[in-house]
Amino acid sequence: MQTLRDLGQLRSALVALRAGGHTVALVPTMGALHAGHLALIEAAKDRADRVVATIFVNPLQFGAGEDLDRYPRQEKADARALEQAGCDLLWMPTADQMYPDGFATTVSVDGLSKRWEGTARPGHFDGVATVVTKLLTAVRPDIALFGEKDFQQLAVIRRLAADLNLGAEIVGAPTVRDADGLALSSRNAYLSDDDRARAVCLPRALERAAEEIADGAPVDHALDHARHALTDAGFSVVDYVALVDEATLEPVTEPAGQMRLIAAATIGGTRLIDNLAVRVSN
Numbered sequence: 001m002q003t004l005r006d007l008g009q010l011r012s013a014l015v016a017l018r019a020g021g022h023t024v025a026l027v028p029t030m031g032a033l034h035a036g037h038l039a040l041i042e043a044a045k046d047r048a049d050r051v052v053a054t055i056f057v058n059p060l061q062f063g064a065g066e067d068l069d070r071y072p073r074q075e076k077a078d079a080r081a082l083e084q085a086g087c088d089l090l091w092m093p094t095a096d097q098m099y100p101d102g103f104a105t106t107v108s109v110d111g112l113s114k115r116w117e118g119t120a121r122p123g124h125f126d127g128v129a130t131v132v133t134k135l136l137t138a139v140r141p142d143i144a145l146f147g148e149k150d151f152q153q154l155a156v157i158r159r160l161a162a163d164l165n166l167g168a169e170i171v172g173a174p175t176v177r178d179a180d181g182l183a184l185s186s187r188n189a190y191l192s193d194d195d196r197a198r199a200v201c202l203p204r205a206l207e208r209a210a211e212e213i214a215d216g217a218p219v220d221h222a223l224d225h226a227r228h229a230l231t232d233a234g235f236s237v238v239d240y241v242a243l244v245d246e247a248t249l250e251p252v253t254e255p256a257g258q259m260r261l262i263a264a265a266t267i268g269g270t271r272l273i274d275n276l277a278v279r280v281s282n
């Protein structure tokens with residue numbers, strides 16, 4: 001596996017990688033890799049001849065007072081894991097290459113970016129949309145893979161890629177979970193043992209709400225039960241628990257077909273997000 005930082009070197013390496021008509025898949029990450037990231041690499045290998053991963057802790061998507069400074073960084077271990085997983089090229093751009101002096105251009109996806117995570121983390125999706133646009137235009141992959149764990153992010157990136165004709169097919173991959181059901185996330189490393197044990201109430205609250213909704217309970221009741229379950233378990237802030245349309249992310253009050261339960265809540269100072277598909281047959 002080649003590991004590069006420089007954009008000029010990346011461009012030359014991509015020409016070699018594509019030689020012979022090979023297709024390229026891109027897996028963008030912020031590093032601190034876990035089995036969820038490696039599942040994206042596996043899915044990328046299934047769908048393309050060559051796999052490019054990026055690691056960049058993107059300052060633009062962190063708000064003031066968020067965890068940019070303490071976000072876990074473990075480049076060597078990440079590079080080893082990517083190589084073992086069969087990644088062909090790792091690009092780790094530097095912040096000054098991504099955001100040169102005088103940087104003044106941001107990409108903003110209206111509508112989808114404004115709700116849920118967008119309300120809790122103002123400006124977050126502008127940061128994500130801007131960096132993903134830059135990564136996609138630098139690598140020009142045939143496909144790019146993102147996890148369903150960040151469900152709203154996936155929707156925003158699909159919209160972005162379509163609107164700007166970025167030319168990559170955006171592929172979503174299912175959430176990889178620990179044995180007890182907690183979604184893998186680099187930020188789980190912040191949890192104390194006690195908070196980690198209680199964090200499992202997040203997927204459990206979503207599972208229970210999904211069952212209640214599928215059994216015909218009123219949506220508000222099911223969502224209220226989930227919120228209470230989270231506060232009872234020790235979550236200090238529940239930003240949202242909502243049932244939404246999978247494409248528009250608008251709230252659903254009359255359940256029909258396939259929808260998504262989404263949630264964000266904080267335990268022991270660590271903010272976790274999760275989501276679950278809900279299907280109601282009419």
Ligand SMILES: Nc1ncnc2c1ncn2[C@@H]1O[C@H](COP(=O)(O)OP(=O)(O)OP(=O)(O)O)[C@@H](O)[C@H]1O
Binds near residue numbers: 029146175177185
């Ligand atoms: N458990 C998971 N299953 C599948 N994909 C995942 C999982 N966790 C993260 N991803 C995906 O990996 C990609 C890179 O995500 P990122 O590096 O931010 O990791 P993360 O674990 O989501 O970190 P964070 O704790 O910052 O949210 C994104 O497309 C993200 O959706």
Ligand SMILES: CC(C)(CO)[C@@H](O)C(=O)[O-]
Binds near residue numbers: 056061128131150153
């Ligand atoms: C898509 C992404 C790599 C952009 O920085 C990031 O938001 C992430 O890791 O999910």
Ligand code: BAL
Binds near residue numbers: 061150153
């Ligand atoms: N995994 C999404 C990136 C973020 O929370 O900043």
